[in-house]
Amino acid sequence: MSAMSSSNWDRRSLLKAAAGLAAAGTLSACGSNNGRGGGSGSGTNLVQYFHAYGEPGVEQAVKRYAKAYTKANVSTQWITGNNFENKLFPALLTKQAPDVFEFHPQIQLVKSGQVADLTDIIDPVKDDFNPADIKSHTVDGKIYGVRMIDDPQFFFYRKSMFEKANVSVPTTLDELIEAAAKLTTSKVKGLFLGNDLTPVQNNLIWSAGADTLDDKNQIAYHTDGVVEGLKKLRTLFTSGHLLLDAPADFWDPSAFNQGLCAIQWGGMWGMPATQQALGDDFGVFPFPKIGSNGKQSVYNGGWSMFVNAKGDNVDAAKEYVKWLWIDQKQYQTDFATSYGFHIPPRASIAAQAGKLKSGAAADSVKLFNTYGHFDNIGWTQAMITAFNDVIANTVRKNGNPEAALDTCDTKVNRELKKLFG
C-alpha cells in the first residue's frame, strides 16, 4: 500500500518536474543566446562550418575571430575527419545548414542556388585580390566566394638524402622515377604521393601539357600526354620505391618529417612543422613535366568563404564575411602565416607577410607565381571523383588508361551537360 502511494506521488512529481522543465526551456529559448551563439553579439545567430586544419591553434584562432564580432553571435562547427564535403553538402539541404561555410569554388553550388552572390562586398577591394582567385570564383560576372587563403602544393625533398644518393632535383617524370629508385633504402622510401595518389591527379594533367577543361568547358584532359603519365605512374607504383599506406596522408608532413620518405607531395601549410623538424634540410620543387609537350606544375589550392543563399540570415552572414575576410586584415594575416603557411590572396597583405619572404617559404611563393594552376570553377566534385576512379583503375589496378579515360569522359560529359546544357 505504501509502495502504491509512493508510486502515485512519484508520478505526480515527475509530471510537475517535466512541466517545470518545459516551462524553463521555453523561457530560456526566449533569450537572445539559445546556445547556438558563441560570440559577444546579441540577436542574430550565425553558424560557420570549417574543416579541421591540422596545424595547432587554427581552431582557437577561428573561434577567437568569431568571438570578436559584435553584430551577431557566431558559432563554429569544426568538422573533423577527411570528408568535410560529405557533412557540408547534406547539411546545406536542411534547416540546420550553416550560414557561412568554407569550401572550394565549384559551379554546382552556384547553379543549385546554394551560395549567395558576394559581388557587392568584394567589388570595392576586387583589385587587391589575386586576379586568378577572382576569376575562379566568378560566374556570369558575379563573384560567389571570398578567397581566404591560397595553398600551393608541390614536392618537399630532403637535401641531405639527395646529396648522399647523388640525385639532382627532377624536372621530368622519368627523372622523378629514377630519383625515387636511387633514394629508396631499407628504411626510407623514395617518394610519397599520398595514400591513394589522387592528390597529384590535376598536376598529372597539367604537367602533361593538358588541362581539366578548356575555355569552352569541354574535356581537355584526355590526351596522349596524360595517358603516358598514367602509364609512368603505374611503373612507379609497382616499383617498390613509393611509400604506400602511411598512417598520415599527404596533407600531413609527418611521413617526410619522420624520415619515412625522401620526397613527399605536400602543401605549403605543412612548412612550419617541417622547418621545426628538419631545419634547413629540405627544399621544394614543382611536379615535373611529362613528355615533350609537358611543363612543370604547381596546384594552387586553397579555401574560400561562402554564404548559404538559402539560410535565414543571408545579409547578416554577408556582413560577417565582409567584416572578417575583407575588413580585418590583421586576422587574415594571422590566419595565413601564424599556424600553417598560406599565401594571402590579397596583394596588400601578401606584401607584408614577412614569414613568406625568406628560405623555403619564399621559394614556395616563387613556385606559386611561376608554375601555379588555380581552381577551375567548372571542374566540379563529381568530375574530380570521376578522375579519382581513373587513378584507382589505371595506376593502382593496372587497367587500360584509354578505357578508364573513356569511362571518365562519359561521367564528365553527363555532368557538363547538366551544368551547361
Place this chain on the structure above:
Amino acid sequence: MSTTTARDLASPAPTKASKARPRRGLRANATLNFWLFTGPFLIGLVIFVFVPIGWSLWLSFFDARFTVTPSNFIGFDNYKTVLTDPNFTGSLVTFTVFAAFIVPLTWGLSLSLALLVHRLTYLRAFFRSVFFLPTACSYVAASLIWKMSIFNGVRFGLANTVLGWFGVDQVAWLANPTPPWYWLVIVTLRLWLQAGFYMILFLAALQNIPSELYEAAAIDGAKPGWQTFRYITLPQLRATSTAVILLLLVAAYQAFDEFFNLMGRATWGQPPLVILYKTAIGVNQDYGQGSAGAVVLTLLICVVTLFQGKIMGFGRGEESK
C-alpha cells in the same frame, strides 16, 4: 484459527479490493493505454522509416541533384544508370565475396569460442567478457586502429614489424588490389568486432541443451568429442545457427564503416552502401540515383533473405521439419 476459517476469510478479498480500488482513468481504458504506449513509437516509425522509404522511392524517379524536392521526372533513368554503373555492380560482387568470407568464418569462430567458454570450469565470466568486449568498440575507431597501427604500410606498423622479423619486405595492405591483402584487413577487423556477440548467442543456446541428451547419447555409446558434437550439439543449435547466419548476412549487406574508413578512394572493395553513400550523401549529391540504388538493394536483400530462410527453414515450425 482453522484452515477452513482462513480459506473462508481469504476468498472475498479480491472483490473487496476491487471495490475499494476501482479501475479509473487511464487504467480503465485499454485502447487508450495501447495507443499511449505504442503511439509514440508508431509515430516515430512512420516519420523516420516509412516516410523516408516512400520519399526515397519517389526521388528515384526524379533528377534530384542537390535537392530532395525535385521537379524533373525522368522515369527509370536513374535505375538504368545505377544498373549500368560498374562501381555499383562491382559493389555487389564485393558484397558477395565479403559475405562468403565473413559469414562462415564468424559462424565458425563464434561457435568455437562459445564451446571453449562453455566448457571452462574456472574464469568463465572473465573469458566471456574478454571475447565480448570488442563488440562495444566503434567500427570507426577499430578501423582506424587497424589502418593506422596494425596494417599500415610503413616499416613500424605492427603487421610489417612481425613480417620484418622473418625478412619479409613491408607490405602495403590497403593500397593495392593485387594481391588483395585488403580482404585480410577487413575480414579480421569484422571478426574481432562481432565474433563475441554471436558467441554469446551460441553460449545461451548451448546452456539450453538438456544434459539428459548427452547422458542418453553416452549410454547409447556415443563418444564424447566430435561424435557428440556432430550428432547432439550441432542439431540442437540449428535454430540459433539459422538466426546467426541470417543476422550475419544482413550485417554483411549493411557493411559500411570499415570499408568506408579503410578503402578510401579505391574503386574495388566497396560494398553497396558505400557506393550509395558516395552517390547520394557524398560529393555527388545525386539523391535520385542514390535512391534508385537503395530501392534495388532493398529488393535484393528481401529476395536473398527469403531465399536463405527457405533454404534453412527459418521460421518453420518444429512439426514441419
